[in-house]
Each structure stands twice: as C-alpha cells, then as structure tokens.
Amino acid sequence: MTAPVRVLVCDDQALIRTGFTTIIDAQPDLEVAGECGDGRTAVELARRLRPDVVVMDVRMPVVDGIEATRLLAGAGVAEPVKVLVVTTFNLDEYVYEALRAGASGFLVKDAPPGQLLHGIRTVATGAALLAPEVTRQLVGRYAARIRPAPSTAGETMLTPREREVLHLIADGLSNSEIAATMVLSHETVKTYVSRILAKLDLRDRVQAVVYAYRHGLVS
Structure with a gap:
C-alpha cells in the first residue's frame, strides 16, 4: 500500500489548526505529521519531521509564514519542502511575496474542505496549485507593484x-x-x-x- 501523505499544519489560531488536522486525519491517504503556531517552530519541525507538505499560514508570530516558506522552499535550499500557503487573501498584503518565497500552492482559508484536501494532494505530487480566481486577484492587486x-x-x-x-x-x-x-x-x-x-x-x-x-x- 502507498504510504499516506504526511502533512505539517502551521497556523497561529488553535481553532483553525484543529479544524485542518481533523479534516486531514479523516482521509485514508493523508496524515498529520505535526502542528505548530509560529514560523520558527514550523521550520524546525519541517526540517526534523520531513513532511510531504507543509500547510502554512502567512501571519504568524516569531517568524512569519513568508520567511518560514523561504527557509524551507526558497532558492538555494538543499532539500526544499513543498509548502501550501493557506491564508486570508483579502487581508493579506504579502501573498505575492509568499509565492516568490517558494510556495507551491495557495488557497484562501474560507475555501471548502475539499479544496484544501485537493490542494494538499496536488502539491504532494510535485504539481503546483494556484486557483484561477486567486491568480486573477493576485495579479490585479500586485501586478502594478512588481518591478520588472x-x-x-x-x-x-x-x-x-x-x-x-x-x-x-x-x-x-x-x-x-x-x-x-x-x-x-x-x-x-x-x-x-x-x-x-x-x-x-x-x-x-x-x-x-x-x-x-x-x-x-x-x-
């Protein structure tokens, strides 16, 4: 049998972490390898546990999700970890930077549970996930700021x-x-x-x- 996809859940809100871990652990092909509430711990756990996918919030204490993503999946990382950013898009002004930092996918927190599971499975295969509507919002909001x-x-x-x-x-x-x-x-x-x-x-x-x-x- 194929081993389940191991997921590290990183979000500073305990209620959201609990929701994500419950949804993920209910799937026969997925399992939660660990969870944490700040970016520094996310990096430490990811390097130690070597999950297949890290579900990463952007706004977290100590080290934010952007820097944590850069440390785990950015250019020059010897063994990059696949990161799926899940955050509140309309309130987050750093999504573009998170993607540049090396994230393999992006979802908004109010997406249905099925989209989260699909996102994890997609990123785990090595493919990227960027929903069309998210791309258009991202481009519309940030394109003017991107320096050629x-x-x-x-x-x-x-x-x-x-x-x-x-x-x-x-x-x-x-x-x-x-x-x-x-x-x-x-x-x-x-x-x-x-x-x-x-x-x-x-x-x-x-x-x-x-x-x-x-x-x-x-x-």
Whole structure:
C-alpha cells in the first residue's frame, strides 16, 4: 500500500489548526505529521519531521509564514519542502511575496474542505496549485507593484506558441482550459508547459506566473 501523505499544519489560531488536522486525519491517504503556531517552530519541525507538505499560514508570530516558506522552499535550499500557503487573501498584503518565497500552492482559508484536501494532494505530487480566481486577484492587486527584472536568455528562447501558453498560465488557466482556448490536446499543452519551465529554469506553474509578471512578459 502507498504510504499516506504526511502533512505539517502551521497556523497561529488553535481553532483553525484543529479544524485542518481533523479534516486531514479523516482521509485514508493523508496524515498529520505535526502542528505548530509560529514560523520558527514550523521550520524546525519541517526540517526534523520531513513532511510531504507543509500547510502554512502567512501571519504568524516569531517568524512569519513568508520567511518560514523561504527557509524551507526558497532558492538555494538543499532539500526544499513543498509548502501550501493557506491564508486570508483579502487581508493579506504579502501573498505575492509568499509565492516568490517558494510556495507551491495557495488557497484562501474560507475555501471548502475539499479544496484544501485537493490542494494538499496536488502539491504532494510535485504539481503546483494556484486557483484561477486567486491568480486573477493576485495579479490585479500586485501586478502594478512588481518591478520588472532584467531580461534573461531563457525567455528569448520561447517560441511564439510557448509565449502564448505562458500568457494563459499567467491568466490563471489550467491545462484543460489552455487546451480548449488554443484548440490543442491536453498532452500537447502539458508538453508546452514542461518546455517553458525547462527553458526558464522554473520549478512549477506558480513560479511561471510570478516570472511572467516579474519580467514584463504580460501586463
């Protein structure tokens, strides 16, 4: 039998932690490896317990979720941990930074339990999770603040078709939605996405969204 996905739950509100752990532990393919209420403990536990996924709040004491995510999944981390950020989007002005810090996915706290479970399973497989509506909110709120970065050799290697796919990724479309929009097969879109990530040296779709806006490829 396949071992269950081990999850570390990090949130400074005990009631929310209890809710998350109860939902997660009720699933036969998931289990809670630990829980904590601040970012410093989150980093310590994640490094010791090596969970498959860390469910991370952003606003936490001692060390916030952004810095904790950077320490666990940021550039240069030898053994990065997959982090799923779950927070109150409309009140949080640091979501974009959390994604740049290396988070593999993002959900709002008022999402249905099924979305949380789907998010954990998705991130655990190595895929990224950024719901289309969240992407659009994120871009709408933060795009004007993102300073353009210098061009890189990678983006000049993108074909017009790959650039079009990148635009649609940045708009928050899933592979299926991109396939329908461009009248392509799902497998063809997956191939385009893989090529884009390889050429730009990106880990996942979340980084592709950030990259697209950071480098002014979309507006």
